[in-house]
Amino acid sequence: MSDQFDYDVVVIGGGPAGYPAAIRAGQNGLKVACVDAWQNRDGKGAFGGTCLNAGCIPSKALLESSELWHRAQHEFAVHGIQASGLSLDLAAMQKRRATIVRSMTGGIAALLKGAGVTAMFGRGKLLAGRVVEVTGQDGKVTQLRARHVVLASGSEPTALKFMPFDGQQIIDSWGALELDAVPKRLCVIGAGVIGLELGSVWRRLGSEVVVLEALESLLPAADAQLAAEAGKHFRKLGLDIRLGAKVSGAQPGKDGVTVRYTDAKGEQSVMADKVVVAVGRRPYTAGLLGEGSGVSIDAHGSIVVDEHCATGAENVWAVGDVVRGPMLAHKAKEEGVAVADRIAGKYAHVNYALVPAVIYTAPEIAWVGQTEAQVRAAGAACKIGVFPFAASGRARAMESSAGFVKLIADAASDEILGVHIIGPMAGELIAEAVLAMEFRGSAEDLQRTMHAHPTLSEALHEAALAADKRAIDNLNR
Ligand code: FAD
Ligand code: NAD
16 A cells, blocks of 8 residues: 555445445455444444444344243243243343344454454544545544545434424334333334334334334235235234325324324324334435535435446445445445455455345245246246245244245246245245345256255245145145
């Protein structure tokens, strides 16, 4: 590196996009700094971004704990376990969540150090000529001259104009993860991924949960058969999902918040002790770009990049939630790593057609590739294999036999076009489908692959067989 620069790479943001970029750049032998502005409630900095501090990890910790509580109450008896005198210790549950978060975020700091990355807590701003101005938590300002800059500043929750977050009654997903009492009445606005996951958590823990969704259908991005099955299970759990509900206002009061909305029947309202607004997230770029940075932002607030995550400003890249595409941690990570390899002159590729989606409800929901509707709209002739978990010995043994695996393959070439799973461990099972599709595998490839018995993965094997009406453990219709 010439004296002209302080670092080969300065990464702004230490979430799932930024920290992997910094680590891979370090592994590539480059001199790297990673600057992160995250501050936890205690004012302390932490790496890991939204995902580790206030998203993926804490939500999965609570989903796991609340599911155990739910099963202990409603499903142990069928196993012959009579558990009387069960009680909920929410403080202990929340302590477990916080401990996991603390240890995981601390782990990132150790990983950065291990890769030789200079980790800094502070706010980075890109100035002209790839100078990054860093304002430390103590207010001290330093300037870093970088050969390459990676922007990975992530996203923030979208607020509704007419009901801004107040941190008390009207809260965002981070607030909903840290409640210290189970609200009697919870209203969730938005039946997207956050609404369904966090709605499930608090419903299982005892809240009456009303979910208001503006669209007329649930999970429009999912395969319709999967979405319909999911809706049945959410309702069975007791989530009161109201579709076609256009929220128009909220009035906080002594007895709770009155949320007003309009649906097909006209003006409606619902009372809640807490309202979680989960209507999507938007790219976060506040204070990120100084005069002359050369970086553009589009109408959605995303940093404009090409297919290689290059911004158009020389040697300035952007990755993760702050750029186009699904706001998912694994997509962010792949982009961060790919950019670090490109900077080092190596080959890198992100396959945007195969970003798996997982919703960690019970049953779990996961998919990759095209839905049946997308395949049909594209005019491709396809064959479809469906295998219900009710026919899986392992799922029956687990008392988790709701749901199915649906595999869609091209009728002519047999290439797998999409896999859609609702059922136990769907988020784990989908990995096999992603791998098969990454290698452009066919239904026959999966059919000829031996799957251990009795495992849940046999359901994917059988769905592939069912696509050719050759399932063994289910009737072929
Ligand atoms: P972020 O994680 O937002 O990280 C950006 C970092 O940059 C932050 O630390 C921020 O403080 C920092 N930063 C911003 N501006 C600056 C600046 N100027 N200077 C320095 N630092 C700055 N995704 C999944 O794939 N699976 C899940 O199960 C999942 N669950 C989720 C649950 C919830 C409740 C939420 C809210 C999100 C969830 N997500 C999940 C989405 C996931 O969290 C994001 O896709 C992911 O965190 C994006 O990573 P990122 O690095 O782009 O951004
Ligand atoms: P989302 O886009 O998944 O869902 C938002 C929902 O709110 C949509 O269904 C939308 O129609 C609805 N909506 C929007 N405005 C509304 C209004 N005024 N009234 C009623 N409904 C309204 O967004 P999210 O659930 O907030 O999640 C944000 C991001 O975080 C997503 O991009 C998601 O990918 C990511 N995330 C992922 C996971 C996961 O991978 N398991 C978990 C949580 C969050």
